[in-house]
Amino acid sequence: MTHSNQKPLSLFLGRLLRRSELAQAERQAVLGLKSQVAQVRAHRDIVLLGDQVNSCCLVVDGLAARFDQLADGRRQLTALHIPGDICDLQSVVAPVASWGIEALTTTTVLHVPHAELKRVASEHPGLALAFWRDTIADASILAKWVVNLGRKSAQSRIAHLLCEMGVRMEQAGLGRRAAFAFDITQNQLADAMGLTAVHVNRTLQAMRGDALVRFAGRTVELHDWDRLARIAEFDPAFLQVMRGERELVDA
Amino acid sequence: MPHYFFHVRNRFGYVEDEEGSELPDLEAARARAIDGVRSMLSEEARAGEIDLRGRIEVRDPAGALLLTIPFAEAVTVHTGPPADGSKPGIAA
Numbered sequence: 189m190t191h192s193n194q195k196p197l198s199l200f201l202g203r204l205l206r207r208s209e210l211a212q213a214e215r216q217a218v219l220g221l222k223s224q225v226a227q228v229r230a231h232r233d234i235v236l237l238g239d240q241v242n243s244c245c246l247v248v249d250g251l252a253a254r255f256d257q258l259a260d261g262r263r264q265l266t267a268l269h270i271p272g273d274i275c276d277l278q279s280v281v282a283p284v285a286s287w288g289i290e291a292l293t294t295t296t297v298l299h300v301p302h303a304e305l306k307r308v309a310s311e312h313p314g315l316a317l318a319f320w321r322d323t324i325a326d327a328s329i330l331a332k333w334v335v336n337l338g339r340k341s342a343q344s345r346i347a348h349l350l351c352e353m354g355v356r357m358e359q360a361g362l363g364r365r366a367a368f369a370f371d372i373t374q375n376q377l378a379d380a381m382g383l384t385a386v387h388v389n390r391t392l393q394a395m396r397g398d399a400l401v402r403f404a405g406r407t408v409e410l411h412d413w414d415r416l417a418r419i420a421e422f423d424p425a426f427l428q429v430m431r432g433e434r435e436l437v438d439a
Numbered sequence: 440m441p442h443y444f445f446h447v448r449n450r451f452g453y454v455e456d457e458e459g460s461e462l463p464d465l466e467a468a469r470a471r472a473i474d475g476v477r478s479m480l481s482e483e484a485r486a487g488e489i490d491l492r493g494r495i496e497v498r499d500p501a502g503a504l505l506l507t508i509p510f511a512e513a514v515t516v517h518t519g520p521p522a523d524g525s526k527p528g529i530a531a
Contacts (some may be wrong), residue, residue, distance in 0.1 A: 342482055374458050385460055386445045386475025386495065387482070393454045 194219050196248040196298050197233045199272030199360070206359055206429045207325060208318035213341040217308040217315060223298040228252075228291040235276065243299040245275045250295025251371055253294065253380070265380040267330060268292075268353065268372075272360050278306050278323045293406075324429045332426045337382045338422075342391045345381050345395040348420035350401060350410055355424050366413050371406040442500050443468040445475060449493025449510070459500070468497050469506055476513035491516070 204210060223389055233437070234245055237257060245252070245288045247269045254267040254275055268288065269275045275289050280302045291297075309316035329352070336345045349417075354365035363369060374385040374392075381388065395401045400416050403407045410416055444459040445468075460469050472495045483489045490510075497506035 341486075374456075375460055384471070384475040384478040385458075386447060386456070386472065387478040389445070389456050389458070390447050390451075390454045390479060394451065 193223050193248075195226060195302075196246065196271075197221055197223070199248065200274060202360065203272045204322060207321045208314070210318060211316060214312045214315050214318075221300055221304045221308065223300040223304070226297050226299060228295045228297060229288050230291055230293045230295075233288055233290050234295075234297060235285050237285060237288045238289050239285045240283055241276070241279050241285055242299045242303075244277055244279055244305060245289055246292070246296055246298040246300055247271050247273050247275065248296040249434055251292045252297070253290050253292050253376070255290055255379070256287065257387070263290075264382065265290075265376065266333065267326060267381065268349075270360060271362060274300070274322070276427070277305075277319055277326075280309075280319070292373075292376050293418045295333075312318055319430075328426045328428050342381070342383055342387055344397060344419055345383075346377070346388070346391055346395070346419070347400070347416050348422055349377075349380065350408060351417050351420050351422040351424075352427070353408075353414075354410060354413075355427060358428070359429060366410045367407060369406055370403075370408040388428055416418045443471070444498045444500070444504070445472055446496045446498060447475075447479075447493065448496065450490055451526075465505060469508065472497055472506065472508045473513045476508060476510050480510065480514060 197219050201210075201215060205215075206216065206414060213402045223246070224243075228250075234252065235241055249271055252269045252273075252275055253265040254269070255265045257263050267275070276285070276287065279285065283302065316416070332348075334350075336348050339346070350370075351365075353364075353370055354368055357363040357368040358365040373382075374388050377383075378385045378388045383391075391401070392401065399411050400419075402411065416422075440461040440463055442459050442461055443465075444456045446456050447454040460471060462471060466494045476493075476495060480489055480491075491514075493510045495510075496504055497508070498504055
């Protein structure tokens with residue numbers, strides 16, 4: 189059965205509103221999307237490579253990742269998704285998954301049927317544009333990951349990811365950029381950064397020794413944001429948030 | 440699956456692995472350690488300085504030492520006169 193899940197959908201609406209202006213009717217259409225909630229245990233796959241999907245996966249709570257996998261089983265994570273993100277909004281128009289989706293920690297998701305998203309997009313062209321813009325934001329983040337993995341040192345890569353997650357969590361109202369929940373293992377971080385867990389551990393400990401970062405349980409604390417952002421060459425423009433919000437980001 | 444911890448000792452000091460990894464067996468742990476060393480050395484190579492004097496200690500959850508992988512054992516290093524230019528590819 190599908191139900192209206194207004195509260196989690198309001199997280200997604202919040203994400204849309206950071207990039208698009210939406211009229212009241214358009215907002216109501218998002219909040220009225222029929223969907224089905226599901227709990228996924230840590231390290232479980234939500235979408236497998238090659239699956240044909242007929243719904244999108246909205247993160248309500250927890251942390252999910254998009255990934256690709258090599259023949260020997262090694263994975264490369266290609267995006268991290270926090271509450272309010274739809275991991276695969278592009279699947280509405282490209283339903284055969286050339287990506288996998290994995291729960292990195294215990295994660296609650298909403299499955300939003302493609303039919304529902306297509307319906308609201310055709311009834312409200314402004315929403316179709318907002319969805320388009322949302323997928324472009326994900327593409328922009330992915331392009332930044334390519335640059336980081338292709339050109340930067342381990343420390344600079346990790347620093348950039350921490351800055352990205354801090355700003356995204358702050359924008360989503362889920363923490364402060366300098367202190368936020370980040371429940372990820374060294375192995376998962378290695379899979380995201382194109383490194384090994386051993387290398388990630390050594391790099392993080394060096395950063396900790398340098399008073400840049402501290403993991404306190406499931407929370408990460410960034411003690412010197414400005415220095416970390418300089419090491420990362422972090423500029424939040426790639427997150428493609430509207431001017432009003434961008435002022436908040438740059439403040 | 441058994442849990443293995445990969446502690447690194449090198450010129451920067453001792454880096455303890457507090458989290459560890461679940462792997463099928465000790466051979467997989469050895470492969471993981473070697474991959475880790477090579478990952479770190481590849482970055483040192485790009486920075487222009489390679490220090491092979493470190494080691495990885497693989498320990499079980501009780502702290503017992505199962506394996507020691509010296510960095511130097513994770514790579515084969517060829518030095519000496521230039522390889523014969525008539526042979527194609529990288530010197531074996």
